[in-house]
Amino acid sequence: MKTLKVEEMHCMNCVNRISSALKAEAIEFEIKLEEKIVRVDPENVERAIDLLDDLGFTASQ
């Protein structure tokens, strides 16, 4: 799994939005709110970054 840093994640609502979006695109993921990271499978990193951008988050590797 590749780790993306998402500093703007703040609460469970952020987690829920990200989860729904990644699930809808059938991307395997793991979210750690405390560490402000989202882990995705390596093949979908770029798609995940775009999706997070659409949600208003800036993800960095």
Add this chain to the structure above:
Amino acid sequence: MKKEVYDIGGMHCAACSSAVERVTRKLPGVESSDVNLPLNRLTITYDEDKTSSQDIISKIERAGFSAKIRPIEGKSSFGVSPATSSASEEVSLLQEKRSLVTSAIFAGLLLALSMGHMIIPGFPVPDIISSDTHPVNMAILQMILAIPVLFLGRRFFTRGFSSLFRGNPNMDTLVALSASASFIYSLVTTFLITDSPHLVHNLYFESSAVVVAFVSVGKYMEANSKEKTKGAITKLMELAPETAILVDEDAQKEVSSSSIRPGDIVLVKAGARVPLDGIVVSGSGSINEAMLTGESMPVAKGEGSEVIGGSVSVDGVLYVKVTRTGDDTVLSQIIRFVEDAQEKKAPISRLADKVSGVFVPIVMAIAVVAAAIWFIVGKDFFFAIKIFTSVLVIACPCAMGLATPTAIIVGTGLGASRGILIRSGEALETAHKVSVAILDKTGTITEGSPIVTDIISDDQDALMQVGFSLESLSEHPLAKAVCSASNEMGISEAEPITGFENVGGRGVSGFNADGSRVLAGSPTFMKEMGVDISQHEKDIKSLQGMGKTVICVALDDTSLGIIGVSDQVRQSSRLSMERIKSIGIKTVLLTGDNRAAAEHIGDIVGVDEIVAEVLPTEKANVVKRYQDGGEIVMMVGDGINDAPALACADIGCAIGSGSDIAIDSADIVLMNSDLCDVARAITLSRLTIRTIKQNLFWAFFYNVLGIPIATGALYPSFGILLSPMVGAFAMSLSSLFVVSNALRLRRKEI
């Protein structure tokens, strides 16, 4: 460009509002996009040729929120309709109250049924549902009464389990696990009652329902308190009048305030609210600016006076030329200020969040381990479940989550009602640690409107003509004083000056039409420029000794004379210094004036230390010097020339009239021109921090006391156990205490 307002659904926090702003700002042609989180509203300005409402809505929906455009007609000039915004929140609170009452009824009935006989011997229960004769019926009835309560509190289960499965258990998780464990266990037991009727006494349907009901009470109190404490914003918004009387040539008509544009003339009659910020072009009267300054004494207004939207006309008739509308008005800036303060988390609040984040998994572990230990030592499964649910319920850190935000909301609201605007929870938290208050002189300790009091020269007209010609090119308050005095002497035409140069903080120079060098500035400046002012030394010392500023004027290398300028000390300055010192803060006067003048002013107002002859560019260094000495520094200035020092200080405090506030540069803005508010702001901060600490203590105290009892630590020696119901009650009590303690702050005198 088109401006639209959208209602946004699904936002919970500042991160959500930032996300909406970020995604909409990326759309082509968007000039500005701002979210008002408390009102769930987006205001966006965009080029219709490049993007559309549908594009905006789609973008927001893709980000996981909902968006609906609001009609422009009928909204106030401040971008909101106060009546509508609070009405939707009131409806939501009313619905929550109805759910709560329904839950309470069912939970109450369930409690009476299951525990009535324990409290009141011989408690009447119809035979058809008696535990002795029809245990299955009793069990089923209890289940039927519990289900509506759990349904009405379903958000705890959806949020709690969703957080658990994502590896981020939170407070809702504790409630969900506890209520679920009690209900499922009781459900299974119900099926076993037929074979073992005594099991009817081991049901915990009432625990599951009461836990949810009590926690719902806590959440309702939280929502209700937030509404009450956000009253400051609602009250400010209600000051915005919906309509205004537009004066168009000779006609007057009542129009929506939102249709007024800068440059329009509006009529303000006695008793009416000023609709927007502006300048009086005709008429006279008195205005009550209490909403801005907290001072209820009306202020006289005449031609040229500035008026603030939202203030009340007491008497007279004013024709006002509008200068600011929408988000640019002073009232909008104040509202944004208060909203910012209530949204941005203080460091102590972030600490509470972090602790909660660690606390929940630890509590879950304690619950499992305690239950397991009791089971292993020989207690039955029912006992173990009771221990498990009790620990989860008593440990619910709801109060901890409320401890800081309620106090900060109340504290900032109280400050706003007194004309003290605090930008953030962080500013509120830092202000209580201030040990030194550095105060700028001009415009802070003094009125900032210096006047010429002495003109010493053999040819006063020549002196003032040169002085006026030079100083009319400068914006410095001293320059304005010279120009004003020259006008009074009948000098109103400035000679043309070329090569004008402003030597920051010291003087100005240039060349007149004859090519002669002309200078105006401090005695030090004159000496640097090689002008002999020895004949004026005695007068210079005398004027400076009286606290006056001396301006020397020269033509070529010849002194034409000196001008004495005096800036009146504010009436409240001495009292303010005493108040600041009385709360243990050291006071420092910071000025570019010479030492003698600074000491004169310093003696009048009673400061502890004086730092004089400081250039504007060096003020920040003075702040740093005190900080390097271990002091927590508050810098108090008029927010314009003092910006670097304000930014450098631990707390930057801007003082000034309503229309001149540099809100964006200061942590705290004192709307009154009253230095006593410096002491009030610090006192407010101390009271708020004390309240937060009290809240955190009590929140933790309940948990620390309750958890060991819930694990059964007192059972072997004293036979004491904590039932899940009592745990839920105690937990709600702690939330009630925390909220009540925060609301007490509203009645404090600062």
